[in-house]
Amino acid sequence: MKHLIDIQELSTNDIQELLDIAEDILKDPVKYSEKCRGKKLATLFFEPSTRTRLSFEAAMYELGGNVLSMASAASSSAAKGESIADTAKTISNYADIIAMRHPKEGAPLVAAMNATIPVINAGDGGHNHPTQTLADLLTIYCEKGRLDNMTIGLCGDLKFGRTVHSLIAAMARYSNVKFILISPVELKVPSYVKKDILQQKNIEYVQTTDLEAVMPELDVLYMTRVQKERFFNEEDYLRLKDSYILTPEKLKNAKSDLSILHPLPRVNEIAVAIDNDPRACYFKQVYYGKIMRMSLILKALEVL
Amino acid sequence: MNIDSIKNGIVIDHITAGRGMEIYHLLGLDKLDCSIAIIKNVHSNKMGKKDIIKVDSDIVIDTNVLGYVDPGVTVDIIKDGVLVEKKRISLPSEIKNVILCKNPRCITSTEQELPHIFRLTDPKNRVFRCIYCETKAD
Known part of the structure; x- marks a missing residue:
């Protein structure tokens, strides 16, 4: 593995x-605290994302x-019109x-095609975010x-949630995984995800609008935010928003x-009251995300 | 109808009827000075009707373009009036700068120098996707 652009490029063994x-x-x-002594990571963030960068x-x-970090895209040479290819060659x-x-x-792919050092995609628009999916898998x-x-x-x-599509694709590799897709009708999984991944691999899945009804079946519940701007009218949003808020009662x-x-x-999609429930893993997931990025850096730099 | 046989050049045969002009333009044949014949709706036992293009010049054509537009065409190379090679063109695995990615969120929309590359991801359904953003070609 030289670069990581799309998680689908990784084999199950990887x-x-x-x-x-x-x-x-x-x-x-x-044991790992000195493994990258003398090595430098450049974080090139052309849009703000404090958590992923940190x-x-x-x-x-x-x-x-x-770590070498640029203050912001506005102060980088990209603002002067430098191409991704030239930036990648320079930072190498x-x-x-x-x-x-x-x-x-696709910007990180262009960087990978031109850099002489490994490039990790830390998110390219709504397309790929492989380190988030790897963090989810580790969790x-x-x-x-x-x-x-x-x-x-x-x-x-x-x-619209890219983390959801990517997690479905990644988990679909493993045997006997069943998916329950819980969403308002307006925000159902796109048909290409169902067709290209779930149906093609003959994976069992159920679509429902009722979170509470399927709760007893679940081993893992992956929550995402229902955003107001995804709805055509406010009435629909107001009608649906509370159905997808996780509360102690729903658990x-x-x-x-x-x-x-x-x-x-x-x-607000997970009530703060759930944070102390031992089943809440979302802050541990952040920790696992950091550990997974350490693992990735070690593997990409071949310093194991 | 008589069209002279060519001495040194190529014959693109078994073009799906009606696609001759499209291929003529995509291959940039309109920019050549030599004699070119586009023969439309030729009777074919296999295809019913087909188009043929004859180019009276020893040029190199982009077979990936041909394979993308009309897989199944054949290219005959003629030298000194003799058929020296017959190539059957199949669907290419990759095409470069043949079609443009129309996704406004794709990096190719802002980086003008980047080649537009599409890769064959589903040969059965002839699906090509942009290598950068995975948008399906029309």
């Missing part, structure tokens, strides 16, 4: 290797490495690895002890070992 490294980091972080930077610091002379976020789809793997034989509920905006019939995930940031 993913397992990343999970194994991550598990070992969790067990003995000190997660990458924290990951590199915890490996003993250093300063750093050992690049983490790039860009509003345009499920650590919390459930497996990635197969489970029922995953995905709830909220399943139409009454849930399994005792359910794992609740959310890619964050949360607005």
Whole structure:
């Protein structure tokens, strides 16, 4: 693995290797604290994303490495009209690895095609965000002890949420995984996701609008935000918004070992009262995200 | 109808009837000085009707363009009046700068120098996708 642009480029063995490294980091972080001594990560963020950038930077610091970061896209040479290709060639002379976020789809691929150092896609518009999906996989793997034989509920905006599509594609690799897709009719999973992934691989899935009705079946509940701007009219939004807010009452019939995930940031779709429930994993997911990025950096830099 | 046989050049045969002009333009044949014949609606035992293009010049054509527009065409290379090679053109695995990505969110929409590359992702349904944003070609 030289670059990571799209999680679909990773084989199941590659993913397992990343999970194994991550598990070992969790067990003995000190062992890894000097692995990247003398190495530099350049975080090229052409749009703001504080959490992802800080997660990458924290990951590199915890490996003993250093970070080069540009203040903002507005102050970068991109604002002067420099191409992604030229930026990638230039930064290759300063750093050992690049983490790039860009509003345009495919920008990190262009960087990877031109850089002489590994490029990790830290999000390209609404297209790919592979490190979020890897963080989700590590969370499920650590919390459930497996990635197969489970029922995953995905709830909220399943139409526009790229994390949802990417997680479905990634989890569809594992055997006996059933998906329950919970959303308002307006925000159902796009037909190409159903056709190209679920139906093509003959994977069991159910579509529903009723979160509470399917709650007892779920091993994992992946919540996403229903955003007001996705609706054509406010009336529909107001009618539907509370149906997809997770409250302690809605968890009454849930399994005792359910794992609740959310890619964050949360607005109001998970009641704060749930934060102390042992089934809430969304802040642990942030921690796992950092560990997974450490694993990725180690593998990309081949310093294991 | 008589069209002289060519001495040194190429014959693009088995073009789906009606696609001859499109291929003529896509291959940039309109920019050549040599004699070119576009023969439309020629009787064919296999196809019923077909188009044929004869180019009286030893040029190199982009077979990926041909394969994308009309897989199944054949290209005959003629040298000194003799057929020296017959190529059957199949669907290409990748096409470069043949079609443009129309996704306004694609990096190609802002970086003008980037080649527009589409890759064959589903040969059965002839689906090509932009390598940058995965948008399906029309």
